Amino acid sequence: MSVPTTPNGTPTKITQGAQTRGGIGESTLRPDGTLKVTGEFAYSSDLWHEDMLWGQILRSTVAHAEIVSIDTSEALALPGVYAVLTYDDLPTEVKHYGLEIQDTPVLAHGKVRHHGEPVAIVAADHPETARRAAAKIKVDYRELPVITDEASATAPDAILVHENRDDHHIGHVPHPNIVHRQPIVRGDVAAARARADVVVTGEYYFGMQDQAFLGPESGLAVPEEDGGVHLYIATQWLHSDLRQIAPVLGLPEDKVRMTLAGVGGAFGGREDLSMQIHACLLALRTGKPVKIVYNRFESFFGHVHRHPARLYYEHGATRDGKLTHVKCRIVLDGGAYASASPAVVGNASSLGVGPYRVDDVEVEAIALYTNNPPCGAMRGFGAVQACFAYEAQMDKVAKELGLDPVEFRQRNAMEQGTLMPTGQPVDSPAPVAELLRRVKAMPMPPERQWESSEGADVRQLPGGLSNTTHGEGVVRGVGYAVGIKNVGFSEGFDDYSTAKVRMEVVGGEPVATVHTAMAEVGQGGVTVHAQIARTELGVAQVTIHPANTEVGSAGSTSASRQTYVTGGAVKNSCELVREKVLELGRRRFGAAHPAWATAELLLEGGKVVTDGGEVLADLVDVLGDDAVEVEAEWRHRPTEPFDLRTGQGNGHVQYSFAAHRAVVEVDTELGLVKVVELACAQDVGKALNPLSVVGQIQGGTTQGLGVAVMEEIVVDPKTAKVRNPSFTDYLIPTILDTPTIPVDVLELADDHAPYGLRGIGEAPTLSSTPAVLAAIRDATGRELNRTPVRPEHLTGTA
Structure with missing residues (x-):
């Protein structure tokens, strides 16, 4: 079959050559970096195919309603329209999908459960024709009352969002509108409360955040001659998509071929399916390639968001600053469909106390079914919401005790061996106290930067270029926070990855090819995999094969797991290739030198050498015309589910830790905030690519800043409709909002992990938000128990 290209014919294969020869521990440049910053990179929305049709989705205009009728006749009559499909046109009995719970209909049937739910799909010869056709579909709705919060979801007479639940969580939840419930109980909280000298309570609200990735959802489905389909898609997990897509199409998995197209960011928003099944259905129905590209407005409805949460906390402590107990209840709004809500509940509950030593704990976390937008995975999921609340509590307890907030945290900081x-x-290693010490010791940014000797610079003032304040009422505040995040999939999930590594001579030079199904979404796996191959195989030239389903699963690019798990798989396969290469050399040259049989042999610089550095042979001579290839799986150590009554169990693989110090300046009269600096200290175990490590930490920090002071999807509580589905009204930090982010990287190896590394991408997203809130509280003296902070919360007009 023909392979799609970009309109200018840009190839999709990425080759790393002699210009990036670094191994593990070196800062190597991304092979796709120049293409991305110059705008030449081929994203999935750039794909093109001869005789291609365009797909369009009709979405519900109401959040909860019965579908009385759907009339597609006018759409079908429009010239250029090739197909219009509704639920009744689906080809098999399998009409639902989902990450864990298959509760999401491919197209709405019987009723719609949230604003923007897909109702019908159209294929036409031009994108504007497809849009016009979708607009001509007539849907008659009979609106139903909306479920929008815990009270309406769990009332005795509550309407059920899903009337016929039969998933495996239904047996342990107190109400069918609760997706999942996880308690964590250890010790005796009542007795500990009696010992406490100080008891502090708090109620907190965390807003719904959008992943706001660079490229909206897009992909291209191409029908195959054997009756199958080839999908080129921007996703986070090719094999998970495949598992959900194939049954709906009525095809065996080997007839649904998937190739990763260029991904413009993800942050959890591409774990769930969006347009994958729709494009494949239209391609198979029309017999033509079908491309679907969301616009930004549609993207807000086309993927899950971060769960908004209400959190209720109680902390107790003794006069000498030791925590006695923590009791909390975390209510997450999962929206209309389950998505990753069960896993988010598991994270929120098990990490809900934070990186502290506490013997007596009672935690309850639940996720609700509502008619609000579906929520699922987003960077740091579950742990982010909890960290915002428990760090606010730590500041409140420290204040009650008259202790420095950093010292109070250090007195209670967990360490290696803590339960x-x-x-x-x-x-x-769990260097919580050390990270706090390091971040506190960083130099402070200068005061009143706008009064520099070079003259006033309004960009340094709250309000920035809007020039709304001149500094008269500006007050500085400083705040600290630290967080704990799990790495990898937890609770007994079979979390593995597969890597195929091939070594051969090409053009007179030994070359390694690494082939995985890892989704490169910007995290830098394409760089790390080449570094691992260079380190283990001693070659300069490494080719990263395009990710597809022709190789075994690499799991999801989420949970900070790819460098750990797929990196571990690449390392494992490289080691197996190395052994095969050495055995090949022993057979060819072993008689010529006794070291082939007795010495520890290494591959370095394209040669076989002894551990003493003696060169035995060139790899070119060892390989000759042969190619050595291994495809192998790799698993980290197993985990187990949490007990559904007590929450006890070895549920996580690894933990990562980050601490932040925020410095803010606030115009207390106008309610304007300028985040001057967000310093971070993080333990990364081993920095495989230091440049990428710092970039990941700064990126996560900035997303935490966004939810602290500006980012929130606003949902009307009466209608459950999204009120701000655009970047005009949903604000994200720009370069003018992003502060200085100095980073102190600590490397304390985890002996259980490849190279001692620790997943890094999510932890800085946790602690940056509460650090900013703590700094604003320090500047204003206000309690500030919600995100994001708005001007009216600072001026008393809310």
Whole structure:
């Protein structure tokens, strides 16, 4: 079959050559970096195919309603329209999908459950024709009352969002509108409360955040001659998509071929399906390639968001600053469909106390079914919401005790050997106190920067270029926070990855090819995999094969797991290739030198050398015309589900830790905030690519800043409709909002992980938000128990 290209014919294969020869521990440049910054990179929305049709989705205009009728006749009559499909046109009995719970209909049937739910799909010969056709579909709705919060979801007479639930969570939840419930119970909270000298309570609200990735959802489905389909798609997990897509199409998995197209960011928003099944259905129905590209407005409805949450906390402590107990209840709004809500509940509950030693704990976390937008994975999921609340509590307790907030945290900081509230020991370095010490010791930014000797610079003032303040009422505040995040999939999930590594001579030079199904979404796996191959195989030239389903699953690019798990798989396969290469050399040259049989042999610089540095042979001579190839799976150590009554269990693989110090300046009269600096200290175990590590930490920090002071999807509580589905009204930090982000990287190896590394991408997203809030509280003296902070919360007009 023909392979799609970009309109200018840009190839999709990425080759790393002699210009990036670095191994593990070196800062190597991304092979796609120049293409991305110059605008030449081929994203999935750039794909093109001869005789291609365009797909369009009709979405519900109401959040909860019965579908009385759908009339597609006018759409079908429009010239240029090739197909219009509704639920009744789906080809098999399998009409639902989902990450864990298959509760999401491919197209709405019987009723719609949230604003923007897909109702019908159209294929036409031009994108504008497809849009016009979708607009001509007539849907008659009979609106129903909306479920929008815990009170309306769990009332005795509550309407059920899903009337016929039969998933495996239904047996342990107190109401069918609760997706999942996880308690964590250890010790005796009542007795501990009696011992406490100070008890502090708080109620917190965390807003719904959008992933706001660079490229909206898009992909291209191409029908195959054997009756199958080839989908070129921007996703986070090719094999998970495949598992959900094939049954709906009525095809075996080997007839649904998938290739990763260029991904413009993800942050969890591409874990769930969006347009994948729709494009494939239209391609198979019309017999033509079908491309679907969301616009930004549609993207807000086309993927899940971060769960908004209400959190209720109680902390107790003794006069000498030791925590006695923590009790909390975390209510997450999962929206209309389950998505990753069960896993988010598991994270929120098991990490809900934070990186502290506490013997007596009672935690309850639940996720609701409502008619609000579906929520699922987003960077740091579950742990982000909890960290916002428990760090606010730590500041409140410290204030009650008259202690410095950093010192109070350090007195209670967990360390290696500490038992988690789940009973699981932390069996790798946990430098919580040290991270706090480091971040506090960083130099402070200068005061009143706008009064520099070079003259006034309004960009340094709250309000920035809007020039709304001149500094008269500006007050500085400083705040601290630290967080804990799990790495990898937890609770007994079979979390593995596969890597195929091939070594051969090409053009007179030994070359390694690494082939995985890892979704490169910007995290830098394409760089790390080449670094691992160079380190383990001693070659300069490494080719990264395009990711597709022709190789085994690499799991999801989420949970900070790819460098750990797929990196571990690449390392494992490289080691197996190395052994095969050395055995090949022993057979060819072993008689010529006794070191082939007795010495520890290494591959370095394209040669076989002894551990003493003696060169035995060139790899070119060892390989000759042969190619050595290995495809192997790799698993980290197993985990287990949390007990559904007590929450006890070794549920997590690894933990990562980050601490932040925020420095803000606030115009207390106008309610304007300028975040001057967000300093971070993080333990990364081993920095495989230091440049990428710092970039990940700064990126996560900036997303935490966004939800602290500006980002929130606003949903009308009466209608459950989204009120701000655009970047005009949903604000994200720009370069003018982003502060200085100095980073102190600590490397304390985890002996259980490849190279001692620790997943890094999510932890800085946790602690940056509460650090900013703590700094604003320090500047204003206000309690500030919600995100994001708005001007009216600072001026008393809310």
